[in-house]
Amino acid sequence: MKITDIRIRSFRTYADSWDRDHGVPLPKAESIQTVTTIETDEGVSGHYFGGGMRGDLYGLSASEQEVILGRVKSLIVGQDPMDRELIWKWFWVAANIPENIGSVIDNALWDLAGNAAGLPVYKLMGGARDRVKAYASSHKNMGQPEDYAAHALDCKNKGYLAYKIHPHYFWNPDTRQPTPGRPSNIRADIETCRAVRDAVGPDYVLMFDPWGTYMTMEEALLVGRELERLNFYWYEHPMPETRPEMYVRLCRELTIPILSPEIAAGGVFTRADWILRGASDMTRIDTHRGGITGARKTCIVAEAYGQRCELHMSGWGNLHVMGATHEDTSEYYEKGLLAPGVDNDIPHPYLKVNCDVVEPDGYITLPKGPGLGYQINWDYIEDNLV
Numbered sequence: 282m283k284i285t286d287i288r289i290r291s292f293r294t295y296a297d298s299w300d301r302d303h304g305v306p307l308p309k310a311e312s313i314q315t316v317t318t319i320e321t322d323e324g325v326s327g328h329y330f331g332g333g334m335r336g337d338l339y340g341l342s343a344s345e346q347e348v349i350l351g352r353v354k355s356l357i358v359g360q361d362p363m364d365r366e367l368i369w370k371w372f373w374v375a376a377n378i379p380e381n382i383g384s385v386i387d388n389a390l391w392d393l394a395g396n397a398a399g400l401p402v403y404k405l406m407g408g409a410r411d412r413v414k415a416y417a418s419s420h421k422n423m424g425q426p427e428d429y430a431a432h433a434l435d436c437k438n439k440g441y442l443a444y445k446i447h448p449h450y451f452w453n454p455d456t457r458q459p460t461p462g463r464p465s466n467i468r469a470d471i472e473t474c475r476a477v478r479d480a481v482g483p484d485y486v487l488m489f490d491p492w493g494t495y496m497t498m499e500e501a502l503l504v505g506r507e508l509e510r511l512n513f514y515w516y517e518h519p520m521p522e523t524r525p526e527m528y529v530r531l532c533r534e535l536t537i538p539i540l541s542p543e544i545a546a547g548g549v550f551t552r553a554d555w556i557l558r559g560a561s562d563m564t565r566i567d568t569h570r571g572g573i574t575g576a577r578k579t580c581i582v583a584e585a586y587g588q589r590c591e592l593h594m595s596g597w598g599n600l601h602v603m604g605a606t607h608e609d610t611s612e613y614y615e616k617g618l619l620a621p622g623v624d625n626d627i628p629h630p631y632l633k634v635n636c637d638v639v640e641p642d643g644y645i646t647l648p649k650g651p652g653l654g655y656q657i658n659w660d661y662i663e664d665n666l667v
């Protein structure tokens with residue numbers, strides 16, 4: 282089998298979102314999505330939705346599309362689409378292709394392979410489980426501590442097995458106004474954690490992710506010690522990830538597991554280095570930082586060192602990596618981002634079903650269809666091309 286072409290379609294879509302500057306829902310917010318398609322001489326193809334801004338929900342920008350239709354296409358047309366490892370190696374080592382762009386191709390190649398084999402991607406990799414636990418991952422800047430507490434309790438009552446707080450970034454919850462020069466609001470963050478713990482009870486699993494907004498060790502320690510008192514499960518990406526030595530110190534000082542790096546460049550290679558340096562207690566990757574291939578490699582590295590590798594963000598590729606990884610290594614699927622008035626279960630208009638509908642017991646069943654499992658509404662896409 283040979284790759285004959287790559288196509289990218291851009292189209293208008295909509296989904297509920299969150300206005301982080303004003304702390305209110307944005308119902309049916311419009312955005313531009315892209316679907317990247319790899320075609321072959323045997324009629325089998327693979328698709329991938331998104332990849333821009335490193336998420337499933339964001340289309341590729343014009344300049345990202347140019348890279349795919351230029352350098353990437355000239356590299357891989359004529360190649361065997363089953364040679365994913367070879368292509369992955371070219372992107373990382375030889376061609377210096379941006380991580381998210383190489384990831385779009387890797388995700389689409391896995392979809393293609395699954396379509397050719399008639400198997401879901403996770404079964405093709407080697408299935409470890411058919412269902413995964415979901416946690417509710419909040420939007421940032423949701424309001425006062427009591428707003429978070431009510432939302433966490435609502436998620437718990439809906440069956441979610443855990444809840445993660447994204448607190449207040451570049452925002453003051455008292456004035457509900459952006460604070461461009463001040464990334465964190467530690468007093469409000471701590472009050473939010475306390476209010477949420479009070480609301481959900483002592484045993485419910487809680488996580489906390491201030492997204493690198495704590496600028497000093499003292500800030501990170503102050504909040505980390507409070508999280509320990511409140512029996513939180515993990516402390517994610519507390520400080521900028523450009524300074525791993527601070528993470529080594531933080532891991533030594535705290536008993537709560539530090540989950541990082543989240544967004545540092547370098548995919549599996551950076552994660553392996555952080556583990557060896559003692560800069561993380563749990564590692565983190567997603568399928569936009571090296572594709573499904575890179576995310577699965579990261580899970581294997583983590584398993585070898587007895588660390589968890591918790592998948593970052595939601596989406597089809599991440600779900601399949603979890604399906605191919607035992608719960609002992611990758612435990613929780615990040616469902617979100619969620620907030621009051623934001624419905625993540627309405628299917629996107631370009632797909633007939635979502636990948637991650639949470640069932641009453643808090644689990645998500647892996648997609649059963651071949652490849653990534655997309656059921657694509659091509660009529661909607663053709664009617665909304667841009």
Ligand SMILES: [Mg+2]
Pocket residue numbers: 490517518543
């Ligand atoms: Mg995070």
